[in-house]
Amino acid sequence: MPLIPVNNTRLFVDEIGSGPTIVFLHGGFGLDSSYFRPYLDPLSQWFHCLFVDLRGNGRSDEVEATSITLPNILKDLEALRAHYQLGSWVIMGHSGGGLVSQLYGLRYPHSLRKLIIMSSFGQIPFDAPDWREGPKRFDLPQATRGFNTFLKGVATDDEYRKANLDIAPLFFADPEKADLTPFMHIQYRVAPFNQLFNTHGKTNLLPDLPKLAMPLLAIHGREDWRVPVAEAERVVDLVPDGNLLVLGNAGHFPFFEQSQECVVAIRDFAQES
Numbered sequence: 468m469p470l471i472p473v474n475n476t477r478l479f480v481d482e483i484g485s486g487p488t489i490v491f492l493h494g495g496f497g498l499d500s501s502y503f504r505p506y507l508d509p510l511s512q513w514f515h516c517l518f519v520d521l522r523g524n525g526r527s528d529e530v531e532a533t534s535i536t537l538p539n540i541l542k543d544l545e546a547l548r549a550h551y552q553l554g555s556w557v558i559m560g561h562s563g564g565g566l567v568s569q570l571y572g573l574r575y576p577h578s579l580r581k582l583i584i585m586s587s588f589g590q591i592p593f594d595a596p597d598w599r600e601g602p603k604r605f606d607l608p609q610a611t612r613g614f615n616t617f618l619k620g621v622a623t624d625d626e627y628r629k630a631n632l633d634i635a636p637l638f639f640a641d642p643e644k645a646d647l648t649p650f651m652h653i654q655y656r657v658a659p660f661n662q663l664f665n666t667h668g669k670t671n672l673l674p675d676l677p678k679l680a681m682p683l684l685a686i687h688g689r690e691d692w693r694v695p696v697a698e699a700e701r702v703v704d705l706v707p708d709g710n711l712l713v714l715g716n717a718g719h720f721p722f723f724e725q726s727q728e729c730v731v732a733i734r735d736f737a738q739e740s
């Protein structure tokens with residue numbers, strides 16, 4: 468059953484493979500974990516893969532918006548680990564999911580064997596050019612429309628979906644070759660997006676990152692304008708056992724454009740040592 472009960476809600480968990488467990492946390496917020504597949508499915512040859520929709524996100528149960536907080540999300544993940552009766556596991560968090568995974572490592576260091584962040588950061592807002600500046604080099608009217616929707620404020624799931632689809636080509640190294648299929652299948656939820664950015668839109672983990680006790684691998688696309696690679700470098704420089712892999716010809720979703728490289732890097736890093 469894909470809905471797992473934790474802390475008075477249920478999380479949607481897509482489960483494939485066997486072996487040591489890797490948990491995949493989506494970004495967004497307000498997205499779901501479907502966009503990881505099938506790109507990262509080959510990892511199921513070596514690992515028990517759990518693709519998780521976070522509290523109130525995607526296909527997980529709807530909850531009161533005020534309960535969608537980072538502390539509750541961390542408790543949910545720890546309850547999920549207990550549900551699977553695991554001593555420890557590996558977490559891979561993409562974008563905002565990477566921030567969650569770093570927080571989890573700081574809160575539950577004995578539960579996390581290794582940590583992988585992808586296209587992620589250690590603080591928000593981060594030091595970067597205005598997020599509207601990067602796309603200006605592309606002539607995509609729909610992207611301008613999407614950004615204007617976000618600036619105005621998104622109030623419904625449908626508005627959130629349309630705005631994300633409008634800007635989606637810009638998350639690729641080459642927007643003209645973007646395959647938007649993964650974005651079409653996401654179940655968009657605006658409540659987590661608004662709630663988490665209203666309550667946790669200013670979060671700085673950088674002072675605490677030297678306390679991360681487990682090995683960390685940061686994977687980043689060189690062409691990622693949304694989260695500059697400098698943010699991953701900042702995290703890696705602060706974590707005692709931090710490692711960085713920068714992939715060329717890849718944007719904010721490196722596993723779309725460099726799936727084989729991502730699979731190999733995750734496999735080699737996450738295997739028991």
